[in-house]
Amino acid sequence: MEFDPVTLARIQFGANISFHILFPTISIAMGWVLLFFKWRFNATRDEAWMEAYGFWVKVFALTFAVGVVSGITMSFQFGTNWPGYMRTVGNIAGPLLAYEVLTAFFLEATFLGIMLFGRSRVSNRMHTLATFLVAFGTTVSAFWIIALNSWMQTPAGFTMVNGQAHVTSWLEVIFNPSMPYRLIHMLLASGLTVAFLVAGLSAYRWGRGDRGLAVRHSLKTGVYLAALLIPLQILAGDAHGLNTFHHQPAKLAAMEGVWHTERGAPLLLFALPDEASQSNRYQIGIPRLASLIITHQPDGEIRGLNEFAGRHPPVGKVFWSFRAMVAVGVLMLATAWLAAWQLRRGEPAGWTVSLLTAMTFSGWLATLAGWYVTEIGRQPWLVTGVLSTADAASTVPGGMILSTLLMYLALYLVLLASYVSVVFYLARKAGKHDELPLSANLAGEQA
């Protein structure tokens, strides 16, 4: 393979950001779940809620740490990999990133210490407040970064002067056309990822015979949360798709595999998009359904990739990532409703427990697939219509990028494997302490 710096810079950045996003996706919603446990405890004084809190706060701490350190990496790579980015749109990206650090990062990181280790040092009320501030901080951080990301997808509120973007309206920059859709879809994605993590790990403990009250509480919380959020997510995803249709038609055409502008386009269940022949091979679809979903008319027109020759994203990757996301979404719907139904009537069936366990990290899959749709679908642009990815890339020699890329990849693989295995190990270990009184249990968990 040739050392093309642009390709390497993209792979490196893509690898880092893919790794990074896994952890904030968990910590954003996990903060609120912890607050919920805390609130249930405050309301009922049932120690089992606090035991659940005690278990999940450990997972949270681990997740947060990996998120922080991989996020530091990002703050360096923005500049090293994409110097043209700041040069062109620094007036917009700069303040948004700065506000994220100032309003969110310090808040979360500082109160995290109190949330994790301060229970015996501050009042219960202060501890609840600290938990709230951490959850709030993670969400504020998501707000800023989604605003910036959405602005790159659907830029608004600026003019270009001498090749540099200048803001005309901050409101339009922040609440750009795709921002509300993306923010909601992402927050729901985070909620679902956590719901399945909580349900999955609790099911794992359940399956091992660890069926204490704390595990029951967690299992129910996870399952009911998932059952509640997944229909909302599908609705939000649908609305998001309409928005994409209006603002990024080339991306939508790639998602649906529409090569030529078409009325009554079918919804493709399977196809192998082929860039060379500009067509799909082995296409299986449901007639007219894509047009119906997207334009709300059975013979509505979908603009095809032919209208964006040379300016459309790689089709296969976007097409398949989109299908992966939706497939996980459908599976989530089936699993969550089934499990919720069983839980309402009594105990979950054995195979439901196995299914939930298997889906512990399913949210990660859908989230990554979704982000690939979004980010690959924006190509060849870095900022739609304003700055192309190639123009923003750096001049760091390819060999140097490659060597650090290999280092990061190796590191991330090890960390990912460690994270997953430690999370399951924590679940097994927590089960063993069940007979001990709570205080002994916690004291054993020095950090």
Next chain:
Amino acid sequence: MNAELWLPVVFAGLMAISLLAYVILDGYDLGVGILLPLGAKAERDTMIASIGPFWDANETWLVLGVGLLLVAFPLAHGIILGELYLPVALMLLGLILRGVAFDFRVKARDPHQPWWNAAFAAGSLLAALSQGVMLGRYLTGFAPGAAAWGFALLAGVGLAAAYALLGAGWLIMKTRGALQARAIGWARRALYGTGLAVLAVSIATPLASSHIAAKWFVLPDFLLLLPLPLGSLALFVLLALSLPRLARRQAAGNDTLCWLPFAATVGIVLLSFWGLAYSVFPDIVIGRLTIWQAASSPEALSVILWGAAVVLPTIVGYTVYAYRVFWGKAEGLSYS
């Protein structure tokens, strides 16, 4: 006054403050990490407990510092981090390793724990060395050649020693008993390392950069600057004299002035930092780019400044609060 003139100065100041806060705050927790292998097995949990509630927030100052470099001086960010590509990558490797090891070491299976302890210490050391190398490379204006790289390595060792000193000072303040006694011993050793390194870097810097030499060795500036090296010297002497006394008092169970080594080390860091800032200002890439040439447009900077003016005092406020919550000696840390 003209915004294009003063905004870059304000932002250079903010960036310097963030980096200074980072060096002091993450400096002590990296230092504790470097010292970890020297602690007895049973003491390691206490060492880590002493930094547990703080390290996440400490590292955020690095994100702010680099973030300000990125958003306020994008041109310089590109040049500096492009030149420092490899040491930055190594520093990130170190920070990632230690950050995750911090949490993994208590949560992983027993046989894996020594491995995570080692990762924590090695990561801390790697991050400290790389940061020193970055500083060294930066000060020579990224000059090529063996001498310039030798200087950078020297700076690397020096910064690692300084962090170890900060870490030892922190432990003296936050622990008691055998660990505290040991920390006093570590501080004494780190003091000599730091002293030698600061001396060597101070002598070598003007030699390595004629640019910096020209700024120091002219009258009357030289006389006005003299308090910086003299002040540092005084603090070194104070530390050298007080550490043995502290050891004797400590053995007798008397904990007065346990904060002195840490405070004096912070003083040395402040003075050295001031000296460095003076050497560099108003350049941001030495000899190539001034802060005015590298600055973003005033429109972006003023938007950030408004936010910073409101938020930074709040951040300082709740940081102080967090330190007060965990005031006093670090006990075994637990999630209860």
